[in-house]
Amino acid sequence: xxxxxxxxxxxxxxxxxxxxxxxHYGWEYMGYQINIRCxxxxxxxxxxxxxxxxxxxxxxxxxxxxLKYLERNA
Numbered sequence: 001x002x003x004x005x006x007x008x009x010x011x012x013x014x015x016x017x018x019x020x021x022x023x024h025y026g027w028e029y030m031g032y033q034i035n036i037r038c039x040x041x042x043x044x045x046x047x048x049x050x051x052x053x054x055x056x057x058x059x060x061x062x063x064x065x066x067l068k069y070l071e072r073n074a
Contacts, residue, residue: 008067008070009063009067012066014053014059017063018049018052020066020069021065021066021069022043022045024073030043030065031043033065034058034061034062036051036055037051038050038051038052
């Protein structure tokens with residue numbers, strides 16, 4: 001039995017979200033959609049994880065982008 005049946009992000013790590021989005025959209029598009037330095041200036045998964053783990057508003061935007069990505073690719 002799932003503990004969060006209505007949460008599509010349950011069980012998905014932030015690193016997987018970033019990797020999936022980067023592979024599909026690329027850093028340039030991600031930086032255009034969500035204007036944060038970890039996407040626009042010398043982007044990397046490591047710098048993105050560090051920033052997003054301590055910045056709730058930015059993480060929420062990335063998670064929303066991922067949900068849209070999942071909807072389009074379902």
